[in-house]
Amino acid sequence: MSTKRSPLNRLRRSLGLETQNEWPSVARERLLAYGLLAVYVLIIWFPIYYIFITSLKPSSEVLSLPITFLPQNPTAQNYVDIFTNRPFDNYTINSMLVATTTTLICITLGTVTGYSFSRFDFMGNKSLLLSIVGARMIPPIALIVPFFQIMSNPPLIGGFTGSLYDTRLALILTYTFFNLPFAVWIMKNYFDGIPESLDEQARIDGCSRWEAFVKIILPMAKPGIAATAILAFIFSWNEFVFALVLTSSEQAQTLPIAVSLFVADDFVDWAHLAAGGMIAALPGILFGLFFQQYIVSGLTQGAVKE
């Protein structure tokens, strides 16, 4: 007799199998669902696994037959190489700085603006909000030409800054273009979910609007801010096309560009590319594994409004 707490029994319960000899349709259906999901997960993780083991193979093994699906002589040499023979430290710092600064700007402005759009009926607020969100509909790639021109020769501030081409600042300015409208939208929807009576209570207690916002509402909005921050960070970290157009040297190039540089005209250095790719993919994998619920809530706040 097995005890009630045995893993087998727990499994049976979760499958909806109450008695020993029955296989109700619920159980069959759930087993099928588990099976299909497991197959799907295995298939979608295989490429990630494959690039990971490629990054651990010495270059000679990468280009030898038959292909191995387990590295024969695993080594971290590729990772050492890309930091010693190539400026991967610079690329990583650039990526960190650009993504972090963009994220800070987007959550700061996105939060205060989102709050105002959620709470106040000011002149044209509806159409203003719509045009901010609508701005996100502009295909970014359509704007590579003007962005290149503007960054090479910035209007108004150009006399002070000189050309912004090949600077991290150019990327930061550009990435706020992708992320700020999205941040305003997510935060507005998040604040909509916080009851307005809380603001009023704080006001009655003698808080100014600013105090009510900073002391009462902002702490409640932390999950929304986290969601916005993670998405803004990931989007800026992963961006490729504008980085390709607006930078040309290691002083501003980011990891996605660095990875693409392993592709020469007719030769690709796959072993090192895989190592660089793993470095570039790391935040995505970590965020996905640990902050999945924030990503999901940010995406659905930003995209679907109940």
Add this chain to the structure above:
Amino acid sequence: MSIEKSPLRRKLDKLFVPLTVGPTLLWIAAIIVYPTAKLLFSSLQFRNPVTNEIEFVGLRNFRRLIFAREGGQAALGVFNPSFVSITTNTAIYVGFSVSISFLLGLGIALLLDKDLKGRGWFRTAVIVPWILPYVMSGLMWRWMFQSDFGAINGALQRLGIISGNIPFLSDGALAMVALIIADVWVFTPFIIIILLAGLQNVPEQLYDAAEVDGASRWSRFWNVTYPFLKPSILVALTIRIIFDIRALDLVWVMTQGGPGKSTEVWASWLYRTAQVFNEPGSGAALGVVLLAVTFAIVASLYKIFGESPYQA
């Protein structure tokens, strides 16, 4: 007691909205309105690549882009593949990727919507491909599809399905298939997440009621699930289609539009014209077309589903 407010506080309170909304609006105006205006303006210009002289050409860029190349304009015409074939490629790429990833995503979302143990774990495992840098994913798939040392040929051979190597990326049609597979791999998670959120809005009691009424599985989906899922479907499709039309990353790192022009899409063509071939005028004109197509697609999806994806 601090009930009475100092004049400064009152003034600051009055300025709450301008101070919180103002900077964002200025920022967005500077970073979106100005470049967009410049885009429209550039699309009417032609820059001589040799002398760098800028000439106002009216709608000639558009004419050259959309209609047949003009004999006298060979300087640009030589490089421009026909608009029709690239539009067809774009339609094939977007059409297949979006519909396959939509159906696959809907299926997975419906599976995940069941009250399964470890659902959070599955969701975590499922979301990752979407969060990786697209360039990394594109190169990863290029490596997988590599003909001599690629994992796909290797696996297919080991399983005894094929004997020789399939040249996935050097055959035009196969390269398009490879692109679509990579695209589906990257973007199915997005569909899953948006649809799963929508499925969560369906009231449980309705399912029970439908079951009691003896409704078939299909009719339960169509009459109970679908109406609640419609807004999510609209959002998922809109964002997905728009993104695929404009996205360059995957195409550029996997095939660069090749072999030949077989996987050239609007986005890669725009990049090629504007950057590689240094023709900002033609690139801007294509950018304007892309803009118009995007808005047309959003408007027609809105019409079909009768709802705005961006309800304020």
